[in-house]
Amino acid sequence: KQGLTTDAIKQYDLYLAKFEDDADIAFKQADYLGWSRFAYRREDAIKYYRMGLAVREDDERRHKLGQLLSRDRKQLDEALAEYRHLLKSKPDNAEWRAEYRKLLLWDEKNLDEAIAEYRRLSQQKKGDFETDRTLASLLARKDPKSPEALKLYADLVKRKPGDEELRREYSDLLSGDTAHRAQAIEEFRKLVAKDPRPETRYKLAKLLAEDRSHLDEAIGEYRKLLEAQPDNAQWRAEYRKLLLWDESHTGEAIKEQRKVVAENPKDLDAKRTLALLLARQDPNSEEARSLVSELLKSRPNDTALRQEYADLLSGDAAHRDEAIEEYRTLVEKDPRPETRHKLARLLAGDPARADEAVEQYRTLVASDSAHPEWLDEYRALLLSNDRYRGEAIKEYRRLTAERPGDLEAKHTLAMLLAADDPHNREALSLYADVVKRQPADNTVRLEYADLLSGDKSRRNDAIEQYRALVKSDPKPQTRYKLARLLAADRSQVDEALEHYRILIQTQASSKEEYDQWRTGYRQALLFDEKNTKEAISEYRRYAAEKPGDFEVHHTLAQLLARDDPRSGEAVSLYKGLVEARPDDHQLRLEYVHVLSADPKRRIDAIQEYRVLVKQQPTPEMREALADLLAAQPDGRSEARQQYEAILRDRPADTGVRLKYAQLLASQRETTPEAVKEYEAVLRDDPKNGDAHAGLARGYAALHQRNKALHEANLAVANGAKEKEIAALRKDLMRGEEPNFQVFARGMVQRGKTKSQLDGAQAGLGGRVDSGTGVTLKGEAGGEDYWRSSHDAAGAFGSFDTDFHIDAENDFGIGAGYHTIGDRSVTGRLEYKYLGEHMRFGLGADRMLRYDSYVALVGDSIHGRDIGSARENRLHILIGYEGDRATFNFVPYGGAVDAKGVMANPFGGARAEWRYRIYDGERLQVSPILAGEAYHYRFNAFGVDLGPDGIYQAREPRPGGYFSPQFFGSGETGLAINGRLGENAFLELEGGPSLQFVKEQGLDHDIAAGGQGKLQFVYFLQPSVHWSFGAEVRSFGSAYTRALAATSIGFEF
Structure with missing residues (x-):
């Protein structure tokens, strides 16, 4: 009250020294000393606050204590402790917490607590810029690479894009993390664009310099910095270092380095750097070599400098020898592998020093510090000269053992082995493995295919490889290799030709190549006749x-x-x-x-052969001449002489004897001699099928049928050509009657009412050969014919004799009798001449007529007999039989006698031509052309008397047989003879015809007719056969007749 505050404070000090438990006085004294105008005793104030608080808790005085402590950074921890005490009792006191947060910012050790406080505050004050900025800076302080800090800064910059200080903080933060370097660069670029301070530009330049991809931009920024501060030594030093990084800046680097050398001529390191730069710009730089040479005078023992000098020399071929000497010196003094490698590489570039290079590489690869690329160079050197092939093989074997999956090494080893031995199995195995693992590598596949193609046993494998190559990459050279290989195998010539055809349509690289393709194509064409x-x-x-x-x-x-x-x-x-x-x-x-x-030139051929035989009368020449002569009718005599001359020299030549026998058999008068020759062949060669066949034909010509059939069977059993023997066996066993047979025949005839007739026969037949001159044949049985209510049954029999006068002349006579009808005696008388090709015959026949029931059996009307027509015919045969064509012309004439009418004369002729267009072993096909015409004096196809019950004079007269005043027929057809399996024969024959019929008066009829025939023979056993035949023939509108017959024949 009296204004004596200082005295009061002293009295309080004395009081409190004695009474420390008086909290009120302690707090009052602390307030004076800490907060009044007497606040110059901060430490005493702190003491008195602590004294009072020790007696009594007072939040206001503790707050003041915390404030006093916070004024000294040394007492920061005590201040924080007081605030923590306060906030523990009143955690929502905003003033205290704000002061507490600020205190936390002062020391790094409190960063975690500060971050936690500011996170809490950021949640409370969402969107508060300052709070978020403080939190971001705290996070960055704790971890410059903190994603949370970067995210917060990015957001803050977005919220305040014009805050350059904030952007700098953000950019600095980004620059501290290489992962965000690009983003940091972008931020610094923006900063520099707005405020190009040297300090900011320098940070950008530093950042750019850390990334080689931004080297050019970094150099550009440094140039701008140096333009602003050209004397900044640090920036220029950094700029020069940057220039060294990329060869594109070598020129600028050299300029800078020249400045350094000019500024300090005694700076040997600067000269050395300049020399290196000059060498980089031009490996053959004389200035660089001169600089290093000069440096070496000052530093003769500097191995690294000498190394650089040697490197400079090695870049110029003109200084290679000098470089080699330098490297040799270096290796002798300090045999480092890197130096030895440089020496080895230089030596390898000179073929004359290859041996020394190999020695150096051997030393290198044997060292523990050998680099893989050195091994590769060593192997490449070994591959460069065949002299090192053995060593190369060993090296690549070792490499493939170390690296089983290294296909390139396997490929190289395969090439080495193949070069040493093209048939090396290990090489083939290695190639196969590489191709299997790298199927798309056509280069390796081609080498593999080429290697395989050299081995005949692997040719098919080579073909498969070439096929795959042509399919994936059809190069002409590869296609040619495939075609050439295929052509070597006759079974694959077609495929080879396909490839050759493609090749010759392709543009070749040269005429020589095209000629090569064409030659292969021509040769391949020769292999197959098609x-x-x-x-x-x-x-x-x-x-x-x-x-x-x-x-x-x-x-x-x-x-x-x-x-x-x-x-x-x-x-x-x-x-x-x-x-x-x-x-x-x-x-x-x-x-x-x-x-x-050519038959037309056969005479010329014979003349040529005669000359050849005269010059060289060898059996082969004689045989060839004889073969030609044998085909000429006028040459057979000479052919016989040639064959006989051969057989005199070579009597055991069954082939020639067989031809000789065939020649003799071609003429009937010499057939007995032919039989003897065939028998001689079979004595030497009992299984000669052709000889058996010839002998069978010979016996058949001599009418020794049983022997002929026996030989025919032996011929088939011994492999004779089927088509040559089949016809003979058919002639012997079905064309002629067997020794004994059982037969049945049937007939169906339809047309006009009067011509309707059905009938059947059954009986037995037989044949006996009496020596070679006579053949006896006969048959007997029963027959039955009917028409509506008419029926006639009876028996029949016949007997024939053929006399074989000689091989070409036959005479036959025969007679027979049927019990049905009247005058049913039949017979024949015939002479035949059977020449080599010509046929002639003359004969007479008496036969029954089957045109109607009346014509065959007869009838009785009003006590008068009619019908029972019997034909009496004379005929002449003129024929020709060639290799393929046959022709027969048969003129005939005679008369038909029947009851109820007078004899009816007739005359006519038939001509037939056949030509075998196909003659296979089992099938023969022949078209047929035929024509026939005949004339009767009157029409006797009547079956009744006139109305007056007497013989009628008008036509048709009651003879019952088809007898037109004129009949003409033109026929076409086809004959097919075939063998089915080993035991069956089939004949089919027939075709349509166009017929002109004039029965009587002026009326005539043109109608379609025709004929068909089937004959089937099956041999149940060699001496037993079953046959079935059927025939259909149509006579205009008069009638159509169908015949069928079956039999079983036996040979004894």
Whole structure:
């Protein structure tokens, strides 16, 4: 009250020294000392606050204590402790917490607590910029790479994009993390764009310099910095270092380095750097070499400098020898692997020093510090010269053992082994493995295919590889290799030709290559006869290109002869070739073969053979001449002489004897001699099927049927050609009657009412050969014919005798009798001449007529007999039988006698031509052309008397048989003879006809008719056969007759 505050404070000090438990006085004294105008005793104030608080809790005085403590950073921890005490009692006191948060910012050790407080505040004051900024800075202080801090800063910058200080903080933060370097660079770019301070630009330049991809931009920023502060030594030093990083800035780096050298000529390191830069710009730089050489004078023992000098020298081929010497010196003084490697590499570049290079590489790869690339270079060096192939193989074997999956190493080892031995199995196995694992590598597959193609046993594998190559990458060279391999196998020539055809349509790289393809194509065409026409076309073209080439024209001639043995062009070519080489025996033989293939030139062929036989009468020549002569009717005598001459020299030659026998058998008068020759062949060769067949034909010609049939069976059993023996067996066993047979025959005839007739026969038959001159035949049985209510049954029998006068002349006579009808005596009288090709016959026949029931059996009307027509005929046969064609012309005439009418004369003729268009071993096909015409004096096809019950004079007269005043027929047809299996024969024959019929008066009829025939024979056993035959024939509108017969025959 009196204003004596200072005195009061002293009195309080004295009081409190004695009474420390007086909290009120302690707090009052602290308030004076800490907060009044006497607040110069802060430490005493702190003491008194603590004294009072020790006695009594007072939040206001504790708050003041905390404030006093916070004024000194040294007492920060005590201040924080007081605030924590306060906030523990009153956690929601905003003033205290705000002061507490600020205190937490002062020391790094309180960062976690500060972050926690500001996170809480940020949640309370959502969107408060300052709070979020403080939190972001705290997070950045704790961890400069904090994603949360970066995220907060990014948000703050977005909220205040114009706050440059904030953006700098953000950019600094980003620059501290390489992961966000790009973003930091972008932020600094923005800062520099707005405020290009050198300090900011420097930070951007530093950031850019840390990333080589921004090197050019960094250099650009440093240039701008140096433009602003050219004397800044730090920036220029950093700028020069940057220039060294990329060769694109070498020129600028050299300029800068020249400045350094100019500023300090004694700076040897600067000169060294300049030399390195000059060498980088130009490896052959003389200035660089001069600088290093000069430096070496000052530093003769500087190994690294000498190394650089050697490196400089090695870049120029002109200084290579000098470089090698420098490297040798270095290796001797300090044999480091890197230096030795440089020496080895230089030596390897000179083939003359290859051995020394190999030695150096051996030392390198043997060291513990060998680099993989050195091993690769060593292997490449070994591969460069065949002298090191053995060592290369060992090295690559070791490599493949270490790295089983290294396909390139396996490939190289395979190539080395194959170069040493193209048939090396290990090489093939390695190639197979590489191709299997790298199927798309056509280069390796091609090498593998080439290797396989050299081994005949692996040719098919090579073909498969080439096929795969052509499919994936159809290069002409690969296709040619495939075609050439395929052509070596006759079974794959077709595929080879397909590839050759593609090749010759392809553009070749050179004429030589195209000629090579064409040659392969021509050769492949020769392998298979089905390509003959294409080969001819190709060789015609080739012959036009090479008009004087003997071999080309010879091949063309051979091809023409192969395509058409009768080719006139082939003959002409061969004639010219023979004239060019008259002494070429084989060529003349080919010419003769071509001539002999054409019947028109056979005479010329014979003449040529005669010359050959005269020059060289060898059995082969004689045989060829005889074969040709045997085909000429006027040459058989000479052929016989040639065959006999051969057999005198070689009596055991069954082949020639067989031909000789066939020649003798071709003429009937010498058939007995032919039989003897066939028997001689069989004595030497009992299983000769052709001899058995010939003997069978000979016996058949001599009418020794049983022997003929026996030999025919032996011929088939011993492999005789079926088509040659089948006809003979049929003739012997079904064309002629067997020794004994049981037969049944049937007939159905329809047409006009009067011609309707049905009938059947059954009986037994037999045949006996009496020596070679006589054959006796006979048959007997019963028969029955009917028409509506008429029926006639009876018996029949016949007997025939054939006299074989000689091999060409036969005479036959026979008689028979039927009990049905009247005058039913039948008979025949016949003479035949059977020449080699010509046939002639003359004969007379009496036979029954089956045109109607009346004609066959007869009838009685009003006590008068009519019908029972019997035909009496004379005929002449004129025929020709060639290799394929047959022709028969038969004129005939006679009369038919029947009860109730007078004898009815008739006359006519039939002609028939056949030509075998197909003659296979089991099938023969022949078209037929035939014509027939005949005339009767009157029509006797009546079956009744006139109305007056007497013989009628008007036509038709009651004879019952078909007897038109004129009948003409033109026929076409087809005959098919075939063998089914080993035991069956089938004949089919027939065709339509156009018929003209004039029965009486002026009326006539044109109608379609025709005939058909079937004959089937099956051998149940060699001496037992069953046969079935059927025949249908139509006579205009008069009637159609169908016949059928079956039998079982036995041979004894």
